[in-house]
Amino acid sequence: METRATPGAERGSSRERMIRAAYELFEQRGFERTTVDDIAARAGVGRTTFFRAFATKEDVIFPDHDSLVASVRERLAAATPSAALVAVTEAARLVLAHYLAEGDLARARYRLTSNVPALRAREISGQRQYQRTFLTFIRTWMGDEPGTPLRAELMADAVVTAHNHVLRQWLRGRTTTPEADFDAAMAAVVELFAPRSPAATSGTEGAGGTQVVLLRTQRDLDDVLPELKRVLEQG
Structure with a gap:
């Protein structure tokens, strides 16, 4: 033909x-x-x-991945310690905004990655790259207190999970307010981690609805957040 x-x-x-x-x-x-x-x-x-x-x-299938990761790195690199949470949130929001702007193309990608194992593996690899980018920044921001490596990794995973939860809800047609959902999800992540962070207690008090951000894991937000809370309370 x-x-x-x-x-x-x-x-x-x-x-x-x-x-x-x-x-x-x-x-x-x-x-x-x-x-x-x-x-x-x-x-x-x-x-x-x-x-x-x-x-x-x-x-x-992933034509803008490298440029998006670069944009995330640039936004994080420009942050001061007192504005770390704002930087993480805004960096993650860059990625979410890109997917929302793609519209039907993002939905077509979701269908493909859900049904083609090779593409799903490629997507997961890309998600790990985002996670490592946020993890590097968060570890530096949290400083050298005992337990920082674990807390930083948990936070980076939580940011990724929260972003992906919102994105999946939008891709599946279950929400028409992804930006507001994103704000709520990131506020939940910040509530878990900001009080334990020196930067949060000294430089972001009174910041109100500041938030954190994005990436991907296989698990849902409702499954991950209770586990994170238990770890923090035990610390």
């Missing part, structure tokens, strides 16, 4: 056209049955053009 460029393929950058074409084909034919040549033909570009933009067809 002949593959033709979709209407409007002339508009937009070749990269954008390839991303849209790939998602269309993955939904129509399935991920495994779609080739790089199929994507290039549908987008109206050559094979060489495809490989200038993407190393593999898997890369088309």
Whole structure:
């Protein structure tokens, strides 16, 4: 069957056209049955053009991952100790805002990663990269008190879990207020960790609704937060 460029393929950058074409084909034919040549033909570009933009067809599924991680690092690097919680929240919000802006594309990615094991593994690897980025920042912010490595790791995981809980609810059509849900989830994370942090007690008192942020684990927020609270109370 002949593959033709979709209407409007002339508009937009070749990269954008390839991303849209790939998602269309993955939904129509399935991920495994779609080739790089199929994507290039549908987008109206050559094979060489495809490989200038993407190393593999898997890369088309996560085209902005590296730039998003870089944005998170930049926001965290610009933070002062007294504004650490604000920085974490805003850094995580950058990622959530990107997914929300993608709209149907984000939902299509969710369907693909839910059904294609190789893509799910790739997504999990990317989530771990976010977790490590937040963990590095949080450990520095918490200082050298006893128990900091564990608390920092718990907090980074909680931030990721909270973000993902909100994102999944939106992707599944269970909420129309993801921004407000995000605020509430991050406030819950901050409530668990801020009182034990020197930076929180000396520099963020009275900050009100400051929050924390994002990434991914396999577990739901309702499962993780009670466990974190028990660990903190025991400390």
